[in-house]
Amino acid sequence: xxxHGHDHDHDHPHEAITADERPGYYEIxxxxxxxxxxxRKLFGADExxxxxxxxxxxxxxxxxxxxxxxxxxxxxxxxxxxxGRTACEELGITFYDDTQLIVLENTADVHNLIVCTLCSCYPxxxxxxxxxxxxxxxxxxxxxxxxxxxxxxFGTHIPDDVEIRVSDSTAVIRYLVLPLRPAGTEALSxxxxxxxxxxxxxxxxxxxxxxxEAA
Amino acid sequence: xxxxxxxxKLPNDIGGESAxxxxxVEHELLPWEKRCHALAxxxxxxxxxxxxxxxxxxxxxxSEMVGKLTYYERWIAAFANILFQKGILTPGELAVKMxxxxxxxxxxxxxxx
Numbered sequence: 001x002x003x004h005g006h007d008h009d010h011d012h013p014h015e016a017i018t019a020d021e022r023p024g025y026y027e028i029x030x031x032x033x034x035x036x037x038x039x040r041k042l043f044g045a046d047e048x049x050x051x052x053x054x055x056x057x058x059x060x061x062x063x064x065x066x067x068x069x070x071x072x073x074x075x076x077x078x079x080x081x082x083x084g085r086t087a088c089e090e091l092g093i094t095f096y097d098d099t100q101l102i103v104l105e106n107t108a109d110v111h112n113l114i115v116c117t118l119c120s121c122y123p124x125x126x127x128x129x130x131x132x133x134x135x136x137x138x139x140x141x142x143x144x145x146x147x148x149x150x151x152x153x154f155g156t157h158i159p160d161d162v163e164i165r166v167s168d169s170t171a172v173i174r175y176l177v178l179p180l181r182p183a184g185t186e187a188l189s190x191x192x193x194x195x196x197x198x199x200x201x202x203x204x205x206x207x208x209x210x211x212x213e214a215a
Numbered sequence: 216x217x218x219x220x221x222x223x224k225l226p227n228d229i230g231g232e233s234a235x236x237x238x239x240v241e242h243e244l245l246p247w248e249k250r251c252h253a254l255a256x257x258x259x260x261x262x263x264x265x266x267x268x269x270x271x272x273x274x275x276x277x278s279e280m281v282g283k284l285t286y287y288e289r290w291i292a293a294f295a296n297i298l299f300q301k302g303i304l305t306p307g308e309l310a311v312k313m314x315x316x317x318x319x320x321x322x323x324x325x326x327x328x
Contacts, residue, residue, distance in 0.1 A: 023320060026288040027247040032312035033294055034254055036304055043257050051253035097259060097266075117230025119270045120286075129252070131241040135286060141234040153237045168230065171266035 058128040064197035071181045105178045113204035114175040115143040121169035154205040182210035227274045248287040
């Protein structure tokens with residue numbers, strides 16, 4: 001049976017958003033809750049605006065920067081694997097929440113994959129918001145018990161002699177995959193390396209690939 | 216399957232279940248969804264509702280609501296319930312405020328036309 005509940009809300013296109021579109025029930029609820037809490041002085045309206053800016057500033061390019069630095073600088077990689085959060089902060093990536101970050105290194109023998117089986121915990125400070133598929137049942141349910149099959153659905157084949165480790169995130173512990181540096185990238189600069197690193201590679205569902213551009 | 220599984224495995228606890236093929240869907244958040252996300256973060260910063268309380272609040276909506284509401288609809292419904300439980304808001308206050316928000320939108324439509 002497939003899970004065709006309303007988790008699939010994104011499947012049908014949203015109507016164009018215009019200023020005069022009638023807000024839905026839950027949108028009205030969001031506005032009402034927020035305004036009531038601001039009236040009670042539990043927080044300021046400016047804090048919501050500021051947090052929206054923070055959310056907008058978080059994209060996978062931050063995580064890519066961390067990965068590229070780790071590939072270039074072995075001492076940095078060691079610090080990153082020791083404490084993900086402080087190593088990210090070293091690069092100016094602030095953590096706006098109380099989460100800790102554990103960075104999992106892919107090697108020739110081990111491939112890592114991250115999931116949140118209970119909900120949608122994700123390394124938001126370094127990757128931004130998770131894609132919908134990460135929050136939906138098929139990925140959450142299956143990643144922990146048939147990761148190879150899941151990875152095949154992403155087009156990723158992991159040989160049988162490579163161990164797959166799946167890490168299940170919690171409210172306070174988040175994970176980030178440090179992918180394998182692709183072959184042939186020895187001459188690339190740190191910025192060029194960062195450009196190769198994608199969000200999905202840092203979730204662990206695909207490898208980082210590099211094809212040398214034809215001259 | 217015995218009913219004890221309902222006790223041992225709450226609705227969110229789906230790791231290890233069988234499920235369909237992964238469809239690689241994504242969408243840009245709607246403006247209200249992004250506001251809802253920012254609200255969640257601010258509630259967490261102020262220790263009003265933390266991430267785990269939010270998750271349990273969603274779970275407490277029950278499997279029917281979890282199945283029928285979208286991701287951020289579940290969040291705001293959970294926030295409202297948690298705020299009622301904590302005595303920070305009452306259902307009546309929220310209902311009055313929601314009417315006010317809707318009336319304000321209707322008024323803005325009239326003045327615009």
